[in-house]
Amino acid sequence: MILQFATAYALEQAGLSEEELAAARSLSGQDLLDYLKDNGAEILVELFAEDIMECVDDPDIGICVWAIVQNAGPVELVKIGSKLPRIGKVIWGIKEFLEKVDKARKKVDTFTDKLDGAKEKLERLKATCDxxxxxxxxxxxxxxxxxxxxxxxxxxxxxxxxxxxxxxxxxxxxxxxxxxxxxxxxxxxxxxxxxxxxxxxxxxxxxxxxxxxxxxxxxxxxxxxxxxxxxxxxxxxxxxxxxxxxxxxxxxxxxxxxxxxxxxxxxxxxxxxxxxxRPTCRRRSTTNTTCASSRCAPGAWTWCSPTAPRGRSSTPRTRTGRTVTRSRWSAPSSGPWSWTTSATPSG
Structure with missing residues (x-):
């Protein structure tokens, strides 16, 4: 069932119907020899199959195949005979056929990629039919x-x-x-x-x-x-x-x-x-009280007091030449917390 929906999702993503995908798969599986046989030029496959397949990578494939026919021996020409006009028309349609095959293969590849992606997503998202x-x-x-x-x-x-x-x-x-x-x-x-x-x-x-x-x-x-x-x-x-x-x-x-x-x-x-x-919900206050914070969970309340923020200390620290005293945190009636220091000679 999950594969069924992954397939439907992939078809939608690829912009294909089931019928279009089936047609693309059928066409993408064909090669040049299949085209010649299906369109009345099977005599060329019978006589020159190996030579024709060597033309596949030629950018002017139609011209390449036609050259094979023109250079045929007397025996081959007799067998071709009256079929030559038909064969000529089929040869000049080779380029269009191969372009269609290429498009069909791209459609199938796109669908396959989308299907693999859909299955991977459903696995990651832990889809289930229970x-x-x-x-x-x-x-x-x-x-x-x-x-x-x-x-x-x-x-x-x-x-x-x-x-x-x-x-x-x-x-x-x-x-x-x-x-x-x-x-x-x-x-x-x-x-x-x-x-x-x-x-x-x-x-x-x-x-x-x-x-x-x-x-x-x-x-x-x-x-x-x-x-x-x-x-x-x-x-x-x-x-x-x-x-x-x-x-x-x-x-x-x-x-x-x-x-x-x-x-x-x-x-x-x-x-x-x-x-x-969760981010801290502490808010400045001059007296011990309770307060609400929009940064906390919905409806949550937190205890607020004028104590120093976490991580600060009033313990004196000694530096070379002087002692710096972390003297106090002050909680003014308005404005942010302020830090006050005092320095005295070390002796």
């Missing part, structure tokens, strides 16, 4: 115990292929609650922007979590395999940081297609950013 397991284990951290969204009555019916694979997205902090229930928030569309919603494999989404206005976590979208086909042209290269230098995968979904995207969404799972990887 829907009962929620799409399998996709490499999420154990710390990110899943928080399944409730059933979404506003979502339309989903394609029932029985196969899923995950893509990931780090939303803006303000959109976390909405996205859990409804998918990407259309209200976040930036007027004058590029009208695209970005998804990626987990490593791509992880580059944004906890940065600026982005949430300290990401959503895993378990997508029906039909997504690969219906959004085939949305797959892009994000970078070259994939396994063994392969491209990182990103999907650019137009804001004009959210309903279609949501119909193919099997499940959404919130994955919080591991605490050790």
């Amino acid at each position: 829907r009962g397991s929620g799409g399998g284990t996709f490499g999420a951290s154990k710390a990110s115990t899943v928080q399944r969204p409730s059933a979404r009555a506003d979502d339309g019916p989903k394609s029932d292929t029985g196969c899923v694979f995950p893509i990931f997205r780090t939303p803006k902090t303000v959109d976390v609650a909405y996205e859990k229930l409804h998918g990407p928030n259309p209200a976040s569309r930036v007027e004058g922007g590029n009208d695209l919603i970005y998804f990626g494999e987990q490593s791509v989404a992880a580059e944004y979590w906890g940065r600026g206005t982005f949430a300290a976590g990401m959503y895993r979208y378990d997508m029906d395999m039909q997504f690969l086909v219906q959004f085939a042209k949305a797959a892009k290269r994000y970078d070259w940081k994939g396994p063994n230098g392969t491209p990182g995968i990103e999907w650019e979904i137009p804001y004009s297609r959210p309903a279609e995207f949501n119909r193919l969404t099997v499940d959404r799972t919130w994955i919080p950013k591991p605490r050790g990887d």
Whole structure:
């Protein structure tokens, strides 16, 4: 089943139908001798097969084959006889035939490359046809115990292929609650922007979590395999940081297609950013109090105090000629933390 969808995806990427691929494969397997036999010049194959094949690499292949006919002996010419006009027409069609074969082979090669890429992507994304397991284990951290969204009555019916694979997205902090229930928030569309919603494999989404206005976590979208086909042209290269230098995968979904995207969404799972990887939530305050930070996980609170930032110390340090005392951290009523030093002679 997975191979079936990988094939459909590769056909879409290559711009081919199944019939066109079959025709290209058939034509790409033919050579010059096949062409001559199929078009009424089989007598040339019978008489001059080896000589004709030596013309294959000649840039003027038609002239080369015609020269073979012109230099034929009396016995060969008798056998050719009345077929000569037909043979002449076939010979002058050789160049066009070989151009078609070359195009067909390029189509087959393109499809093969796309198919190999699709199979590699599905393996990396851990695609599975076991829907009962929620799409399998996709490499999420154990710390990110899943928080399944409730059933979404506003979502339309989903394609029932029985196969899923995950893509990931780090939303803006303000959109976390909405996205859990409804998918990407259309209200976040930036007027004058590029009208695209970005998804990626987990490593791509992880580059944004906890940065600026982005949430300290990401959503895993378990997508029906039909997504690969219906959004085939949305797959892009994000970078070259994939396994063994392969491209990182990103999907650019137009804001004009959210309903279609949501119909193919099997499940959404919130994955919080591991605490050790979160940016500091400490904020300046002149008294011990609690405060909220937009840089922390949604709804998180943290303890704030006028203590020195981590890594600083008030321990005196001795330098040649003087002692520099790390005297104190001051917490003014406004402005950033300030560092005060005092220097005394060493004796």
